[in-house]
Amino acid sequence: MAQESAEAKINALSTELKLLRKGLGVQAKNLPGNVGEALREVCGVHDDDAPGTVRAKVVATLVSLIEKLPAPQRETARIVLGFGTGANERYTARLELLGSGADRNVRTMQRRADDVLYLIAETAYQSPAEFGGAPPDSRDPWHTKTLAVRLTLTGAAAEVFETRRIVSHVAGLEEIEHGVSLARPASTTAPPDLSRLGIDVVAGGEVHSVRLASSTRVAFRLRPPRPLDAGDQHEFFFRIRLDELPVPFYCCTPEFPCDSFDLNVRFDRTEPPQRIWRIDGDLSKDAGDPVPPRKPLFLDSAGEVRTEFHGLQPARSYGVGWQPAG
Known part of the structure; x- marks a missing residue:
């Protein structure tokens, strides 16, 4: 049962990350309002947090979780979630960046994006006490x-x-x-x-x-x-x-x-x-x-x-x- 519960949490967080990556990803103006319950828990987001605090916690947590991934997956994760890409580069455009050489099949790139988001979710629950280093106190500047x-x-x-x-x-x-x-x-x-x-x-x-x-x-x-x-x-x-x-x-x-x-x-x-x-x-x-x-x-x-x-x-x-x- 414990294993099933852990798997359910990972799947729920992975689903929310797929929603987060849409459009401009972490650069989207409406990010604070689109953070799901699983991601709020992992990032330590509270109901009374201001939108800027919500964004800061989500960004800090995702940055730290990406750093915990194996090296080959880090750049893929950054592109999928919108870190370091153009200010107006939407998900479909970012997805094309994952193609290399002749390997530009849309399904292949989509699967690669899905896999890396699952890895991020899995990493978040490997050490529940840390959750990727997000600030536990919203007052941390x-x-x-x-x-x-x-x-x-x-x-x-x-x-x-x-x-x-x-x-x-x-x-x-x-x-x-x-x-x-x-x-x-x-x-x-x-x-x-x-x-x-x-x-x-x-x-x-x-x-x-x-x-x-x-x-x-x-x-x-x-x-x-x-x-x-x-x-x-x-x-x-x-x-x-x-x-x-x-x-x-x-x-x-x-x-x-x-x-x-x-x-x-x-x-x-x-x-x-x-x-x-x-x-x-x-x-x-x-x-x-x-x-x-x-x-x-x-x-x-x-x-x-x-x-x-x-x-x-x-x-x-x-x-x-x-x-x-x-």
Whole structure:
């Protein structure tokens, strides 16, 4: 019975996705009013959500579900649902894009489109608690699609290069609140010195309003070149320079959901750490604790370690810890 119930849910969602793909797909003006019950459940849509919020939740969920598909099916799914196609390109025109070479039989293309929508529905119910990373709270203004960090350690100093791609959930998103937690070194009780903290945007906007949000957290705002609409994606690339890395670990502890996090740490070759471990979903207060058993990581020939995380949950910590030399 449980299997039949799951199959019924998948079929119901697949049917609703077939209705959604008609016309302009996700670019249709009437999308918020045409979201069926199954899709509303998967996307976390509430009865009192504004149309812009409904659109944002549906777009964010579908984007995340498509990313979970096998690589050959992702581009097909984007075309079928209307992502990245022309503003006035209707379903029949998009369907022709699925043809390749002599394989332009309408039935074949239609079957290919139906199959990929079934895969999306199936993926949505593989992990009911996540539903493809849709924001569980309609008040979330954005979420992180991809985060890539390159941390370079030279003696006590550290340099962080971060590339972050965010997806807006609201119309007119003008600023992204961001922050860095800098735990105090054991040798001092003083808060971080902002005058010695270097934060520079290399591409994607500008940094402003750098301030202390607490005794161990520095907050700042990232402003994109133009306001973002619901479903828009934008990428920031910025650098943070520290005279001293306060603690022997680096983590991402997201405030809003994060689809994926790629972390690369390059250690000082003259003082490699004694051991390195992966921090995966720990409570923030436990992230720096070296005692709990964790998966070990090992330096490559360049003195680096790299690890990836997917489906990061808010208020949990993900990253790398190490025991310094000596």
